[in-house]
Amino acid sequence: xxxVQSPQAVILREGEDAVINCSSSxxxxxxxxxxxxxxxxxxxxxxxxxxxxQKGHDKISASFNEKKQQSxxxxxASQLSYSGTYxxxxxxxxxxxxxxxxxxxxxx
Amino acid sequence: GAVVSQHxxxxxxxxxxxxxxxxxxxxxxxxxxxxxxxxxxxxLMLMATSNEGxxxxxxxxxxxxxxxxxxxxxxxxxxxxxxxHPEDSSFYICSARETxxxxxxxxxxxxxxxx
Numbered sequence: 055x056x057x058v059q060s061p062q063a064v065i066l067r068e069g070e071d072a073v074i075n076c077s078s079s080x081x082x083x084x085x086x087x088x089x090x091x092x093x094x095x096x097x098x099x100x101x102x103x104x105x106x107x108q109k110g111h112d113k114i115s116a117s118f119n120e121k122k123q124q125s126x127x128x129x130x131a132s133q134l135s136y137s138g139t140y141x142x143x144x145x146x147x148x149x150x151x152x153x154x155x156x157x158x159x160x161x162x
Numbered sequence: 163g164a165v166v167s168q169h170x171x172x173x174x175x176x177x178x179x180x181x182x183x184x185x186x187x188x189x190x191x192x193x194x195x196x197x198x199x200x201x202x203x204x205x206l207m208l209m210a211t212s213n214e215g216x217x218x219x220x221x222x223x224x225x226x227x228x229x230x231x232x233x234x235x236x237x238x239x240x241x242x243x244x245x246x247h248p249e250d251s252s253f254y255i256c257s258a259r260e261t262x263x264x265x266x267x268x269x270x271x272x273x274x275x276x277x
Contacts, residue, residue, distance in 0.1 A: 056205065084264060095168075095255055095268040096206070103264065141205060143266075149196065150257070150266050152206045 055079050057144050057153035066132045066160045074127040074156045076142030085118050085125040086143035086150060089136075096141060099127075132160045165189055166258050168269025175246055176277055183241045183272045185256030192258035195239040196266060197231060200253040212239045236261070246276045 057078040064072050076085065084103045088096035100111070102118035102125060110116065113130040125142055137160045142153040165188040175181050185195055193214050198206040210220045210231050218231035228250075230242040239258075243250055253273050257266040 086265070088268075093253075093271075093273075095270045098265055098267065101265055149208060149211050151208060152198075155205045 056151060057142055059140075059142060059153040059156045061156060062154070063157040064159070066136075066158065068134060068160055068162055069131050070160075072129045072132060072158060074129075074140050074142075074158075076125045076127070076144075076153050078123045078144050080123070080144075082118075082120060082123050082125075083145045085116070086145070087116055087125075087127050088141045088143060088152075089138045090141065091138045129158070132158075134160050134162065136160050164260070164265075164267045166256065166267045166269040168256050168272055170272060171270060172273045172275075174275045174277065177247055178245055180242055180244045181246055181274060183243075183254055183256070183274075185239045185241070185258065185269050187237045187258040187260075187267070190258075190260045191236040192239075193236060193261040194259045195233060196257045196259070197229070197239075197241050198255045198257070200255060200271075206255060209241075243274065246274070248276045250274065251276045 057076050060075045086101045087099040090096040107118050116127045118125045140156045143150040167186045169184045195212045197209045200206045208221050209224045210218045212218045212231045212233040214233045220226045233239040253271050255271040257268045259266045
């Protein structure tokens with residue numbers, strides 16, 4: 055079953071922060087986060103393999119709550135280049151099922 | 163590293179014809195490759211999992227006789243859309259997972275338009 059993401063869409067001004075949530079009804083073995091720009095392939099952002107794990111690079115980080123079957127992606131001090139659709143991907147296991155997606159638009 | 167090449171990037175065909183899409187991992191070996199389909203403004207939906215040297219595993223609702231998948235080597239998987247119809251028009255994306263790895267790397271996608 056497809057993970058549900060919230061919110062469906064976010065509009066930000068440059069420099070603002072955002073949080074994207076991913077929730078699954080099934081047990082998660084890992085959580086992947088991708089960003090896709092219109093008409094392009096998804097680009098890998100990060101993977102969280104263990105419950106309680108947190109990761110980040112630049113100003114994008116994520117957390118994984120295995121017990122709650124949830125993950126969150128945190129974008130701080132957003133830049134114009136952050137615009138796109140963000141997908142979480144969950145492995146139930148051994149194949150990647152994408153979430154419903156969150157469209158993020160950053161304006162100057 | 164971790165480059166996946168998908169070809170062609172765009173194809174337009176007549177209804178009833180077949181179309182083959184290639185997916186290659188250029189700098190790593192991939193025992194497992196995946197095929198997704200994406201309709202406008204929607205998420206990527208997994209169609210099938212392709213394992214080198216064995217039959218593909220199709221997701222529920224995906225017609226295996228219509229979407230033929232072959233994974234003949236550790237670096238190449240192909241998807242053939244047979245007897246394509248306008249409703250098959252979509253964005254098809256492949257991904258490859260390095261043998262023993264966790265991350266899936268995606269090709270650039272193929273936009274199929276069936277007239």
